[in-house]
Amino acid sequence: MTVTSLPAKAPAAGAPPGPTRAPRRRRRLGYERRRAAWLMLTPALIHLTWWIGIPVLATFVLAFTHYDVLAGTVTWAGLDNFTEIFADETWNTSILHTVVYTFFTVPVAMALAVVIAVLLNAKMRARAWYRAAFFLPHITATVAIALVWMWMFEPNIGLFNAVLAMFGVNGPAWLSDPDFAMAAVIVVSVWKGVGLKMLIYLAALQSIPPETYEAADLDGASGPRRFWSITLPLLKPATFFVFVVSMIDAFQVFDQVYVLTPDGGPANATTVMTFEIYRTAFSEFRISTACAQSLVLFAFLLVLTVISRRLTGKDDDAR
């Protein structure tokens, strides 16, 4: 990350602020500054410990114990919760659905994003407007906009099937058809996700110096050729970053799944891992089971991040 490599601007602890001051004053000043710093830092540290630190540890602990909500007792369970969840057909299906969802959403959205970013990375009229249009879905509420898609996917009077009918195609029932529900969710997610990825790519593209292309220009390389041989390799750190962020997002997809296909969709066609965790924890109140499921999700994210780091090289700092 960029952060860690930055040099600390402030002098090291105890270093003299100026040659003219007396040592005692200097020591007092250092003390005062440190006291102020701790006072400023403490509220944030308490908040982060309380609402992130403890919960993360608790997830790990609860996943290996039996937690009884009513009695408030915790007993050691070993791997019981994990054997329990993997014996659950619905949970295993939800893993498959999450993988399918991610497999289609992330690469498609990334490919679209990089192409749009390259097209937008030129001086042209209305550039800011195009960028705003592509980015707009990202900043609007998923729930609200998923409802709009639901309306467009409406089988009888919705926009999609009306357009399909113009071409003589008899549209499916989309969200209530087990064969098409996941596809519909993926379409919405690609539409919503393309903007942020485009923006990160655009920022990366703008940091590529124009001289980079000079040699290619001399050789008379074509546009697509320049894209494959120069632009894409230079975008490798950005790609790693976008990939990891997108995957973490995709594996945690919830809002649009919850709204578009309530109760796991037709014949459980769209239950994803997060939906199962939600169902286990907050409608069945099987807390420990839900924590075990959360850890499986966490393990997926961890492994995928490590693998993508291996694939794209170690340095993600340039992004």
Add this chain to the structure above:
Amino acid sequence: MRVKPSRVLLHLILATGALIMIVPFAWMLISSLKSHAEISAYPPVIWPTEWVWSNYPNAMGFAPFGTYFRNSLLIAIGHTVINLALATMAGYALARVPFRGRSLIFMAILGTMMIPTYTKIVPQYLIAKGMPFFGGNDYLGRGGFGWLDSWWVLIVPGALTPFAIFMFRQFYLSLPTELEEAARIDGMGEFAIFGRVMTPLVKPAIATVALITFENSWNNFLWPLIVTTRDDLRVIQVGLAAFQQVEKTEWAYLMAGSTLATIPMIVLFLFTQRYFVQGFATAGIK
């Protein structure tokens, strides 16, 4: 010179793409103003013959969208204010004051940025539920509902984001040391230096963090969904989802509700695009 594809083609591709992105928003607005006959017509009426503005008051009659809207607004403003206050202080301390353990704390904060929602949300719920002395709980947090169904749980847990601390640290780091030293020689206290000298210089970061915090808070769904059951505490996204599950076919009202839930962010975004783009491009994190 490099061979450029024709400008016309470029604009054609981009305009088509942009149109696809915009269609759902346009369809939402148009549908929210259609009469009952026109919204259930087949094939769909693209441009309504009459614009039914009364859909909005009618939708509010079906569900208290006014209350939902106010709740979302209060929570989003609360999150923004608290996040700015706590994160500027923490970011400043981490950037400008050398002390033992500073880099360790900073690394830990970076670590919390990477934690996925689902690795913490179940215990977060338990912590809220077990808050001692609240909602009928005893001193050990047993017996009642704690913070569940209260303003506390809607505002406090989401009020600070590690991302904001990170952003502010980066901005404070880039300020020159001379300013700080000059102020110190003038006899200013450490807090005055922070508040009156340094913080006014990170205004762009404040704008960026404020907008992103507001946006995340306004659009947040999962947390308010699990911690509230009372209708008068629902935020607009949860209220909208609940309304949909009851009135499945009232599409005009649903689109009116969706419009209410999205328009504030769209307007805010169009007017402050620069800060949004800058924030997302440099951090790239939701």
